[in-house]
Amino acid sequence: MLSPSQFIENHRPAGGRRSGKRDFIVDVFLRQSGHLGADDLVSLIRSEDARISRATIYRTLQWMVEAGIARRVDFGDGKYRFEHSYRHPRHFHLICKSCQQSFEFLSSDIEAIIEDVANARRFTPSESVLQIYGTCEQCQTGLPSSVPRLPLEKVFARDALRVAIATERSGLAFYTRASRLARDPRGKRVFERLAAEEREHLATLEARYKELTDAEPQLEAQPAFLFFKSASNGLFSAGVEELAAPGVGDREALRIGIRCERASHRFFKQYGERFEESEGRRIFLEFADEERDHFDLLVREFRALVARQAAKRPRSRSVASPRGVDGAAKPRGKTGGARKSSR
Amino acid sequence: MLSPSQFIENHRPAGGRRSGKRDFIVDVFLRQSGHLGADDLVSLIRSEDARISRATIYRTLQWMVEAGIARRVDFGDGKYRFEHSYRHPRHFHLICKSCQQSFEFLSSDIEAIIEDVANARRFTPSESVLQIYGTCEQCQTGLPSSVPRLPLEKVFARDALRVAIATERSGLAFYTRASRLARDPRGKRVFERLAAEEREHLATLEARYKELTDAEPQLEAQPAFLFFKSASNGLFSAGVEELAAPGVGDREALRIGIRCERASHRFFKQYGERFEESEGRRIFLEFADEERDHFDLLVREFRALVARQAAKRPRSRSVASPRGVDGAAKPRGKTGGARKSSR
């Protein structure tokens, strides 16, 4: 896992030269957790006993933003705030108008809609800002928060694990059911094998989750950071239901599995990649790889099944070949048998 | 329909006194369609040959914002812009970073998620800002837009009608199917009657849609303003599918209808109410009323059915009474028959 200084080194642009003051400012800044105004940073620096001019602070903030170390956010009150991106993914904000505190969250569903809207207008989005203004719990009740705020980094990892676990669970349900339904003995074995794998992964993930929450007892009580509603019941839930439909044979089951694994792979890859280096990112990317492996296995199996069926009934009706994990139709291997088809 | 001056009068706060200059500024401002910076408004005023000081413009803008005539928006480039709210509902923005043009849209799905997120944090939202920055079509292709931009007001009305029509269509499908399925002759008649009503309303809405688009040939080509994805296939679509499930009797059908009508009523009411006075708002609110009428009819019918069944089989298993249109359990009328139940 990246240390703060490695993080800075990775982002330091070429051609600049080093300076103790800048390093000091960056260091102080990275140690903060929330959003700072330029002025807040000046006071921080001053309090940590260093005499650095306001202009340098501004220039360093700009430097950090350009380097990708910091993000500039605008809460609409006429001054900019800055947040660092070290183990801190891009996100949206809830902003309390009365105490100016802010809370962070991320919603994959909102991001998906944003994509849709932009597409509909043929607009190429580069960055989206969503701010919910209002009154926070404390300002309303007057009571202090019952749970102290933990660093976002941990909550993020927790939520990433939760999403992965939900997906794994629904995957397990899917393969268990599919293996029960399967008629073809070879297909049955594949589903059983996948179910076993899911069970194992699930155990690993749950252990990791336990480890994380044991180390930080307050962690489970923290409010959510990731709002991945469409994924929160597991990306295979729909597939499980589809299995229940009458007339679903081995081939259909494979196809559904392929679709779910592809969707799942894409989901975890997409989010993993857009996150900053962090445990959450690692969880997403590792999981994406696993899903890709399952995907590949299922596709191989699908091809084999089609080949066997074609051998039995050479004139059977043609079958669409599953597309690759990234959506394009995969060039068919030498397995042969499947015929190109419409629909 | 409200005229601009009525609109202003409705918003004018008590206790102020009238002034020709302010009136003039407001008038000029309301005649604009996009977003103006304070300075743009100053130039506009100057070009319309009036010598009004910058300070007065700023003060009037503030006055309008407080009165609800204008909204202040922040595109993140260090200056505020203002948009009026006359026939112009709150919305989100797509902002082109290269030409600074902005495009407006509204998504009920995003707003629903925002609610969820705020709830999860026990945060009381008062206002949400969503801005998608990026590059617009023209700036990318270099070509001028093929369709000239029409006033938002018309696009809004068009989209409101589209949502209403989709709902009406799905409602028609629902009642047609339900009437075919119904066993009880009285239930059948009710469903038939509702299907007939839907057909009639649908015709009215479609005529209105045609009228609107005939008057403005470019209207249909305008990009969408309302992104009501979850509603765009009609709020009864799920209900139609549920009817197809095995074992759905008259009572279940009524129940599904009640649920759909309630959801539909709420949806149209909620949005209708939050829109500024406009044709779109009227469409939403009128439609909400219709849905409420259907809801009431179905509930009466449900009670009657339960009563009849109870008379036949006095010891039948108990049945939940449908809740009122606003979600709370309705106080039962004198119809009697239905027994309080769990579940």
Place this chain on the structure above:
DNA sequence: ATAGATGCAAACCCTTTGCACATTA
């Protein structure tokens, strides 16, 4: 008569910049 609206210029706030000086490679 008096609260409220207007004009002018100055003040404000946050941020950027010009220029002389210091530092790093």
Place this chain on the structure above:
DNA sequence: TAATGTGCAAAGGGTTTGCATCTAT
């Protein structure tokens, strides 16, 4: 030594405000 970073103070842009002067009610 040549390019880059720093400090200071001044400028910048957008917005607000104090105060004297009008003007509606």
